[in-house]
Amino acid sequence: MLSIDRVRSDLRDHLARVLLRYGIAGASVAVAVGDETAEAAAGVVNLRTKVPATAGSVFQIQSITKVWTATLVMQLVDEGLVGLDDPVADHLPGFRTADAAASARITVRHLLTHTGGFEGDLWEATTSGDDALQRLVEDHVPTLAQREAPGSRYSYCSAGMAVLGRLVEVKRGLPFAAATRDHLAGPLGISEIAFNADEALGFNTAIGHLDTGSGKGPLPVWATMPESNPAAGNQLAMSARALCAFGRMHAADGLGPDGTRLLSPASAALMREAGPALPAFAVPRSVGLGWEVVGDGALVQHGGGAIGVQSVLLVVPSRRVVVAVLVNDSAYLGLMRDLVDPWIAEAAGVVPDPAPVLSGPEASLAGVERYTGVYADRNQRIAVAVREGRIERTYTPLGGARSMMVRAGLPPEPFTDEIRRVAGDLFATRNPDGTAGGYTQFLDVEDGRARFMHSGRRSVPRQG
Structure with a gap:
């Protein structure tokens, strides 16, 4: 106690x-x-x-x-x-x-x-x-x-x-x-x-x-x-x-x-x-x-x-x-x-x-076609793609998110990170030092594609 x-x-x-x-x-x-x-x-x-x-x-x-x-x-x-x-x-x-x-x-x-x-x-x-x-x-x-x-x-x-x-x-x-x-x-x-x-x-x-x-x-x-x-x-x-x-x-x-x-x-x-x-x-x-x-x-x-x-x-x-x-x-x-x-x-x-345990890059790529694409709402655009054998997300701030970055004195530029599989459709960010960051889960896989990316507690819909 x-x-x-x-x-x-x-x-x-x-x-x-x-x-x-x-x-x-x-x-x-x-x-x-x-x-x-x-x-x-x-x-x-x-x-x-x-x-x-x-x-x-x-x-x-x-x-x-x-x-x-x-x-x-x-x-x-x-x-x-x-x-x-x-x-x-x-x-x-x-x-x-x-x-x-x-x-x-x-x-x-x-x-x-x-x-x-x-x-x-x-x-x-x-x-x-x-x-x-x-x-x-x-x-x-x-x-x-x-x-x-x-x-x-x-x-x-x-x-x-x-x-x-x-x-x-x-x-x-x-x-x-x-x-x-x-x-x-x-x-x-x-x-x-x-x-x-x-x-x-x-x-x-x-x-x-x-x-x-x-x-x-x-x-x-x-x-x-x-x-x-x-x-x-x-x-x-x-x-x-x-x-x-x-x-x-x-x-x-x-x-x-x-x-x-x-x-x-x-x-x-x-x-x-x-x-x-x-x-x-x-x-x-x-x-x-x-x-x-x-x-x-x-x-x-x-x-x-x-x-x-x-x-x-x-x-x-x-x-x-x-x-x-x-x-x-x-x-x-x-x-x-x-x-x-x-x-x-x-x-x-x-x-x-x-701290989550990350899979290797090869295991993360299994079924990757379900996840790739663009997810967006009024405050963010997240593009998921495979580059050089790894899954990358490129985040672009929009709307209110962009305005807050400007007020904070930050350049509202896109940034890219890598995600790796933890289990099933659950992934986590791989930090530059190899440690794991926050979780991402792809939801409602229909017709071979996820309908939502859930990250930061928010479900962001797929576009197109």
Whole structure:
């Protein structure tokens, strides 16, 4: 069983060393084991200013916000204001995707489990005001292609979370930020929280970092994503101890630190219940209501990332263990592997992301004609081809992805990597040093061709 003394010792002895080993700009970590908490920070919030990171520093949490949004929705369920299997249009009459008939069948549960079937990455800028979500949902969601029937399969959908955020706004009569403060952050005693750059100025705030080839430095902007989708996590920032407090509420089945019930035990348990499977993972993983569920449910988690920032929240409910990790750098996997994964293995008996074992190039080429071709959506074009005896993917950023790269000061150029088979239609990236990276799975092989490439939790359709 993981002990808080072990965590404190590891943080004291190893956190700063791990950051130096992997060249990570800064990090803040908070860990709860039962009723006790350990927290530590190392590095800096900005390599230019050299201001040290502290336990109170705020970092962007990005997509972990989706679990906050899901929790706000489940509070509405607890109050009888919304039903999980209600059509979304019953509560938001203007809701629709590009397929009016299909979108009429999309339920609240579909959006919570990323099974709405419509294109998910909607990074259009609307306004920076309280109407940002309304404008995104009413003006831009109707342009999204309906890729599959509602409920067919998991594909990560930030646009669906925008719709749920708008549902919260309508039911609460409050902008999303105010609803989050009133119904979660306030009752949890969280004050180290910011919803945009203006609010972040009130804290010791971390900015993202990149290694551009001429050395690592801070991004030219605090946020590469627009403010238009606060419910999916475009700019929400907080301290690691604030994020840990949120995780502790879930580990306590909905009880806040002062005993106030923020979520019913039934809803907290339902959020952690395994639902539709996530493709492209070697260790079985599924989606609950907001959470990702690893294995048999011993661990639930969610991560967040944008250019130059990374965040992870892990909860082992049966042991009341919570780990919150915030990093202002694209390099973070070494920190997870060396420090965090051993804690989770001891507490939950699972390793969230074990390194895949790659086949040789010849084995990877078996049945390659099923996979070659072009896969694309509004934000990316991925060409899969065989060159010099290996399978290569060439990724070209489009739309919102290209715009974010420009804001980050990166050249929006195509790049190519190699993928090798792990098993069946499951592949993984082969890094230049021979190690394995993220998974890719080809789905729905029909007439000798895959219909989708599932990578980065998203199913991207084949073109032509």
